[in-house]
Amino acid sequence: MSSVAEFQQSLSQSNTESTVTTPETFAETLAAVVDRPAVGAALPFEDVDLADAPVTLNPTPAQLREAKTGVTAAGLGVASLGTVAIQSRAAGDELVSIHPETHVVVVRERDLCPDLDAAFDWLEGRFDEGERSFVLATGASATGDMGALVEGVHGPEDVHVMVLADDE
Amino acid sequence: MSKPEGLDADAIRALLRSEGEGIKENTRHFNAERYDRIDEVGADTHEQYRSEARRIKEDAIDRLPELIERTREAVEANGGTVYVADDADDANRYVTEVVEGNGAESVVKSKSMTTEEIELNEALEAAGTDVWETDLGEFVVQVAEEAPSHIVGPSLHRSREDVTALFEREFDHDEPLDTAEKLTAFARDYLGERIEAADVGITGANFVLADSGSIALVTNEGNARKCASVPDTHVAVAGIEKIIPGIGDLHPFAELISRAATGQHIPQYLSILTPPVETPTVDFEAATDPNFGGNDADRDFHLVLIDNGRMAMREDDDLRETLYCIRCGACANSCGNFQSVGGHAFGGETYTGGIATGWEAGVESLDTAAEFNDLCTGCSRCVNACPVKIDIPWINTVVRDRVNRGTDPGFDDLLVDGLVPDEETAGTPLRKRFFGNFETAAKLGSATAPLSNAVASAGPVRGVMESLFGIDARRDLPTFERTTLRDWASARDAGDPVVDPRRRVALYPDVYTNYVQTDRGKAAVRVLEALGCEVVVPDVCGSGRAPLSQGMIATAEQKAASVCETLDPYVDRGYDVVVVEPSDLAMFDREYERLVDADDHATLSSNSFELLEYVYGLLENGADPSPLTAGGGDADGVAYHSHCQQRTLGLEPYTEAVLDRLGYDVLTSDVECCGMAGSFGYKTEFYELSMDVGERLADQFADAAENRTVVASGTSCMEQLDDLLGPTPRHPVELIDPAA
Numbered sequence: 075m076s077s078v079a080e081f082q083q084s085l086s087q088s089n090t091e092s093t094v095t096t097p098e099t100f101a102e103t104l105a106a107v108v109d110r111p112a113v114g115a116a117l118p119f120e121d122v123d124l125a126d127a128p129v130t131l132n133p134t135p136a137q138l139r140e141a142k143t144g145v146t147a148a149g150l151g152v153a154s155l156g157t158v159a160i161q162s163r164a165a166g167d168e169l170v171s172i173h174p175e176t177h178v179v180v181v182r183e184r185d186l187c188p189d190l191d192a193a194f195d196w197l198e199g200r201f202d203e204g205e206r207s208f209v210l211a212t213g214a215s216a217t218g219d220m221g222a223l224v225e226g227v228h229g230p231e232d233v234h235v236m237v238l239a240d241d242e
Numbered sequence: 243m244s245k246p247e248g249l250d251a252d253a254i255r256a257l258l259r260s261e262g263e264g265i266k267e268n269t270r271h272f273n274a275e276r277y278d279r280i281d282e283v284g285a286d287t288h289e290q291y292r293s294e295a296r297r298i299k300e301d302a303i304d305r306l307p308e309l310i311e312r313t314r315e316a317v318e319a320n321g322g323t324v325y326v327a328d329d330a331d332d333a334n335r336y337v338t339e340v341v342e343g344n345g346a347e348s349v350v351k352s353k354s355m356t357t358e359e360i361e362l363n364e365a366l367e368a369a370g371t372d373v374w375e376t377d378l379g380e381f382v383v384q385v386a387e388e389a390p391s392h393i394v395g396p397s398l399h400r401s402r403e404d405v406t407a408l409f410e411r412e413f414d415h416d417e418p419l420d421t422a423e424k425l426t427a428f429a430r431d432y433l434g435e436r437i438e439a440a441d442v443g444i445t446g447a448n449f450v451l452a453d454s455g456s457i458a459l460v461t462n463e464g465n466a467r468k469c470a471s472v473p474d475t476h477v478a479v480a481g482i483e484k485i486i487p488g489i490g491d492l493h494p495f496a497e498l499i500s501r502a503a504t505g506q507h508i509p510q511y512l513s514i515l516t517p518p519v520e521t522p523t524v525d526f527e528a529a530t531d532p533n534f535g536g537n538d539a540d541r542d543f544h545l546v547l548i549d550n551g552r553m554a555m556r557e558d559d560d561l562r563e564t565l566y567c568i569r570c571g572a573c574a575n576s577c578g579n580f581q582s583v584g585g586h587a588f589g590g591e592t593y594t595g596g597i598a599t600g601w602e603a604g605v606e607s608l609d610t611a612a613e614f615n616d617l618c619t620g621c622s623r624c625v626n627a628c629p630v631k632i633d634i635p636w637i638n639t640v641v642r643d644r645v646n647r648g649t650d651p652g653f654d655d656l657l658v659d660g661l662v663p664d665e666e667t668a669g670t671p672l673r674k675r676f677f678g679n680f681e682t683a684a685k686l687g688s689a690t691a692p693l694s695n696a697v698a699s700a701g702p703v704r705g706v707m708e709s710l711f712g713i714d715a716r717r718d719l720p721t722f723e724r725t726t727l728r729d730w731a732s733a734r735d736a737g738d739p740v741v742d743p744r745r746r747v748a749l750y751p752d753v754y755t756n757y758v759q760t761d762r763g764k765a766a767v768r769v770l771e772a773l774g775c776e777v778v779v780p781d782v783c784g785s786g787r788a789p790l791s792q793g794m795i796a797t798a799e800q801k802a803a804s805v806c807e808t809l810d811p812y813v814d815r816g817y818d819v820v821v822v823e824p825s826d827l828a829m830f831d832r833e834y835e836r837l838v839d840a841d842d843h844a845t846l847s848s849n850s851f852e853l854l855e856y857v858y859g860l861l862e863n864g865a866d867p868s869p870l871t872a873g874g875g876d877a878d879g880v881a882y883h884s885h886c887q888q889r890t891l892g893l894e895p896y897t898e899a900v901l902d903r904l905g906y907d908v909l910t911s912d913v914e915c916c917g918m919a920g921s922f923g924y925k926t927e928f929y930e931l932s933m934d935v936g937e938r939l940a941d942q943f944a945d946a947a948e949n950r951t952v953v954a955s956g957t958s959c960m961e962q963l964d965d966l967l968g969p970t971p972r973h974p975v976e977l978i979d980p981a982a
């Protein structure tokens with residue numbers, strides 16, 4: 075199984091929707107999955123950005139509170155688990171990913187790794203580079219504390235992962 | 243509904259009734275999920291992570307002073323502050339000062355057992371600060387003004403209906419909160435406002451990374467992420483034992499912690515933060531200013547590392563392992579007794595479940611640990627559950643021993659001087675000495691049987707036993723045999739020896755097999771002989787299991803030394819030691835490592851086998867099974883209950899395989915424990931709890947018992963099944979006995 079297929083399968087096991095897109099179709103796909111109003115954190119990628127997307131960057135607290143969707147990048151995807159690594163950056167990825175009901179997360183195909191073992195190798199590399207704050211997020215936020223499993227607690231109720239396919 | 247004073251039958255009965263159902267359902271769910279996830283990753287892989295995690299913890303605790311300094315340097319280099327607090331007061335004073343220094347009126351917290359331990363909320367509230375717990379389970383407990391009942395799920399003891407009633411009473415809310423979804427939505431909105439308004443966020447830290455000054459937080463709800471990112475000031479509070487060297491060392495724990503805790507492969511959120519983080523703070527008061535409120539406040543980070551007895555635990559050879567604990571709660575979930583009464587009985591001031599004894603003895607006091615320590619039956623089911631391989635039953639035993647020694651000597655000792663030939667200090671409670679010296683009673687009972695049996699079961703004597711030793715009169719007592727297994731075996735020695743034996747076996751006559759259940763011993767001899775073995779029954783004393791279970795370590799050591807002295811020469815002459823009672827095999831294998839010298843332990847442990855494990859080995863190596871009594875296929879059903887310690891040692895499958903091979907259709911129980919657990923089920927205050935735990939086994943076998951033979955490997959299990967299901971259950975070896 076390709077890593078994208080495995081990643082998507084893991085995502086579906088944690089009730090997470092996913093879409094494969096390309097730099098060309100990115101804008102269109104994003105517009106389709108974003109529920110408005112939306113906020114975002116600038117993507118640290120070369121091929122795509124959020125400049126023309128229906129997404130407010132550097133939002134006000136009121137916009138953050140009212141947003142239905144938050145769009146961020148992930149620096150890594152773990153194929154076996156459907157986990158993504160959200161970095162704590164000045165663009166506010168951490169806030170954008172946790173406050174709105176839906177989190178749309180963009181991960182590049184080349185940033186997929188097979189398992190947690192590889193993810194930790196990657197983290198060690200990032201740590202060496204001085205980037206040292208990440209959240210490994212898997213699925214929606216959830217609790218069993220109220221007597222049954224409920225998704226959507228302090229964090230998102232829905233997560234949608236967009237896999238940005240590498241150029242052929 | 244908070245912690246009852248001490249553990250009497252009334253308190254236990256009340257908890258069984260009020261909290262039992264909730265705890266049972268939730269712990270068993272976590273347990274089942276844990277087993278499933280471990281199966282998915284594979285037992286071997288899981289085992290590798292456990293070994294690795296254990297190694298990292300051993301090393302980190304060993305180098306703790308150095309790692310604390312490294313953490314301090316790293317955090318300060320990042321622009322944060324580290325404070326190492328000696329005790330709870332010191333920590334509370336520091337955090338209160340930080341909060342007051344920020345002019346904070348309210349703080350939001352994400353669940354942390356360490357702040358429960360130091361009672362930080364009370365200290366902050368006394369200083370006039372509002373404190374909000376944002377983890378939903380912890381919030382429920384806060385609203386109810388009670389203590390958590392579990393390390394991972396604070397409100398595990400509450401049902402959805404309970405929470406609905408609580409919230410509807412405490413909050414002015416128009417809509418009915420009659421589903422988990424509505425309750426969650428209500429709590430999210432309510433706490434969301436508090437998070438937005440808070441000036442300081444307080445979290446724990448599941449791990450602290452010394453090299454980079456990072457903390458790792460494990461949550462599913464996302465509340466820790468908000469508490470750490472919304473307010474400008476973040477205070478993380480952690481015990482000093484949470485430090486590991488660096489990011490690479492986090493990997494095995496990331497694999498293990500959620501699998502062990504809730505049966506998830508990975509938590510929803512594993513945050514690895516190196517504060518002060520780059521995430522902008524949010525100023526919700528400047529609601530319409532861009533850039534999250536344009537708040538350019540610098541982030542302020544304080545890491546409060548708490549000693550509070552931990553350095554002393556590190557110096558304590560028996561308690562040190564407690565510091566390896568990653569607070570996953572698996573020991574509690576896997577515990578039969580915890581599944582029934584939960585942490586409001588099975589816990590101290592803060593910590594609950596198996597490892598709570600170690601924590602409470604270390605950070606609180608021996609007295610606190612003593613209050614619930616007897617709930618550990620030493621079944622060892624938690625040993626394999628623990629992701630860092632802590633020998634939890636041993637910690638419980640050591641604490642029990644220390645509690646015994648701390649007891650004032652009273653008149654009891656004078657009364658029973660001759661009856662208790664043990665090595666204990668004066669003051670060890672009479673009832674512990676009675677159970678710990680069961681071998682002496684058995685010898686006497688057998689020598690005077692059947693009179694002893696008649697006397698013992700007579701009403702007046704039961705009354706005295708109940709008042710003097712706390713032996714519940716509802717339990718049948720063991721019936722001693724006049725002819726012991728050893729007497730029977732030596733009388734046969736004159737008979738036909740096995741010519742050219744396949745193996746030579748020294749069958750270990752444990753106290754029960756020798757004096758009470760001699761039939762299973764005789765069956766064992768016949769089965770082994772039928773498979774071509776020469777069998778001797780040595781003159782050897784009890785393994786020390788009975789005194790050990792009462793926390794009488796010195797007596798257990800003395801027994802262990804004597805057992806090795808008797809059995810080692812057999813091993814030297816080429817005999818294999820075959821053990822009928824699984825808890826004695828577990829002694830040789832596990833506990834003797836602590837009780838006798840390394841050579842003696844190695845000799846005995848590597849040459850001793852559980853009875854059916856041994857039979858399996860003989861059959862695998864070509865012994866002819868035809869003399870054994872075979873089953874008749876599907877019609878010959880067996881309901882088989884293994885034994886806790888046998889399962890911990892991984893020996894359950896051998897019995898299944900032998901019975902299967904001989905044509906029996908085997909149904910195996912999967913409950914954690916039979917509930918009897920040695921002397922536990924005899925004790926008056928525990929009788930009902932023991933039966934409650936046993937109910938689960940009875941439920942599994944109730945239908946099967948109609949048309950299957952009930953068999954059990956352990957003595958206690960057989961006694962319990964006898965009480966639960968009636969007609970005497972049998973040992974598996976009795977089924978396959980050629981004479982059957």
Ligand code: SF4
Pocket residue numbers: 393502566567568569570571572573574596597627628629630631632634
């Ligand atoms: S002792 Fe082991 S199983 Fe129990 S909470 Fe600690 S780490 Fe988990």
